[in-house]
Amino acid sequence: MTTDFVATRPSAASVVFRFQSLFGLVAVFIAAVVFSPSRDGELLFLSSGNLFNVVRAMSEIGIIAVGMTFVILIGGIDLSVGAVLGLAAVGSAVLLVENDFSLVPAVLLVLLVGLVFGLLQGIATTLFKIQAFIVTLAGLQIARGLARIWSGGQGVAIAYGSDPGEAPVAFSLLGERTFNGLVPIPALIFIVVAALAILFLRGSAFSRHVYAIGGNEQAARLSGVPVTRVKVIVFGISGFLAALAGIIHAGQLNQGSPNDGSTYELDAIAAVVVGGTSLSGGRGSVVGTVAGALLLGVLNNILALNSVDTNVQLLIKGLVIVVAAGLQGLRPS
């Protein structure tokens, strides 16, 4: 067959599909503006206070979802991230308040715990050839159990100050404070994480290996891709980012509770799927995931602003995920 086999110019439909999540985000944003309740002639949705809330609320899920994107790109899944977030939140609180760690060592230690936890899951799934679903399901239980043990089974409140038993004031930056009065700190961290991930996934040799493994693991191995190493690192990234989100969580709520972050893994997977990344691996992007996380964040917000019944909220979110996944199925390959 000659070269005209592939249309060289993408059709309008294929462009829509390619940027499905961005179009979806724009659509949901417009809907949010239209359905926004107003007070004194001002649209509540567009008020700066509200937009802060949207980005701050989605930052934690967004950060986890970035790690989840890596894992899903290699054809895996990480169900442990919500529990690791809880473990990290508890860890931050306990280290700062009960063990009198100063800020930097506490944060580094918690990040290390998340990283090692992820790496160990990666090792379990590659060396023992257990499916990622099973390994991280077990990881979820283990992380939750560790969080309960570490915290003594209850939430640890964080008080700020310089006395023993008080956390450094700097940690409260993660809470209400904003950068330049514009962007909440958690959102800023999320933006930095997402930007780094986007750059990294665009151009690095490592990212080529990630995509190749998701596209065809056997072929990748026979092409000299260090499959085991890449997979272990990817699970490490996911664990690390879950711990980062956990630290932010503790800062925002001024406490660490062992039940923090439960079912966050599902929200993160939803963001990745709405963002157009294929659950079978090898296709997708962090840009899509960011759009997916924002879309779900805006949706949550507008439903809450309109005081929609929480049960109905769940229902609508579920439908949106199904529609997004359905559109992926229609995508011309």
Added chain:
Amino acid sequence: MDDGVLVRLAGISKSYGGVKACRDVDFTLRAGEVHALLGENGAGKSTLMRVLSGDITDYQGVVVVAGAEVHFHGPADAQRSGIAMIHQELDLVPGLSVAENIFLGREPRTRLRTLDRRAMLRLTRELLHRTGIDLDPRRPVGSLRTGEQQLVTIAKALSLDARVLIMDEPTSALTAAEVDRMFTVIGELRRNGAGIVYISHRMDEIGRIASRATVLRNGAVVASFDVRKMTATQAAEAMIGRPVQALFSTHDDAALGEPVLAVRDLVVTRQRPGRREPAGISLTVRRGEIVGLAGLLGSGRTELLETLFGAGRSWQGSVLLHGKPIRPRTPRQALRLGIAFVPEDRRSLGLALDHSVLANTVLSIVDRLSVLGMVSRQREQASVARIVRELQVKLASVRSPVSTLSGGNQQKVVFGRMLLTSPSVLLLDEPTRGVDVGAKAEIYQLLGQLAASGVGVLLASSELAELVGVCDRVIVLRGGRTVAELPTAQAGEAELLAASMGEVVPL
């Protein structure tokens, strides 16, 4: 029914997007005939047959079966009309047994409507016996080699008692003896009044079995032949639309140098299930030499190549590269040492089909193309451009998915990826399977050039003509051992086959 016509296709057209896969094709199949369908990959053979087998439902034109116009709504619909297709891509469920696969969806039942396992096994044994396939019906299909799986699909199609059987490259993974056996079965079907559409690239097979041949090019019928009066050259020229140059290219024997790869008493200690691991293999490949690996299915050719490439089990014995002992434990290590491998099945082992030609081509060298971990766009573009130029890969854009390329061009991408690693030893497993005549000749030419540039080539193939035509020497394997070594200057296909089957060849 007019003069034994089983099937008549009239004016069949089918487009994908703006591309016409079939243009106004007419085709008839009579009872008791084997009708060969020829054409390069992408010529429209498979599309035409997928229309007939009910796989494609939106087409223009008319399908007439047994004198009545029909429009099938799916493969099951076509099967009810007695039309069965054996696909090139094996459609078996790996986790199910041979018997379960053959009776999938129409399992024999007991009077209580439960699964009648005993009847299923008995029927399968009968069927396998009739087709001369020596397999345990209880074995999971996933543990079978590609060739064995192919035999199972053939048995499955036979069990449907089809009046019309479409075979798409049924012998691509079979050994000569198995092909003979299958031809006997086809002969039987023919005498019972069935019609067979036979798609193949192997001219010798078509000469042996078919009575008529229709040639497609770019989706249209360009020639029809009475096979008895057709020559291989005529057929090939009709397929590619220009005169063929010599299929096999020779290279200069005098250029042979010192050994690059020497294998001594290679034994793999732990077997993988369903595999024939090396059990005593010694061979040498010299600089600039093309050495063939012959042997029946299950003789251990693939396993030997995998072991040398670090993709198999751990082993004893010695492997010397440029005289130094090596022991690659992963493909990555093997590639670093300068050993490259083109695997047997490019779809499952070679390519990420959704990904671009670019990503697939540079995959093995992205580390080398990187500065501080980031891939240099310029250098990767240059690498791909070099491969596209040197291997004459036909494509619209290096950004398009590799799945949009024809089989031959996909194979060139796998090839190119390995060439970019600048290997000193190239291992190849059935590199021309499912590749059309034109691309085949190009691949042979390329092998000749590589050898001339000093690369040692080890080529495993079930096509005896290919081994004799391309290689300097052929090593014959049986039961995981080297049993003979034949210089192709003195030995032909018959000697190779005899040695593979266990006869002593006097030389």
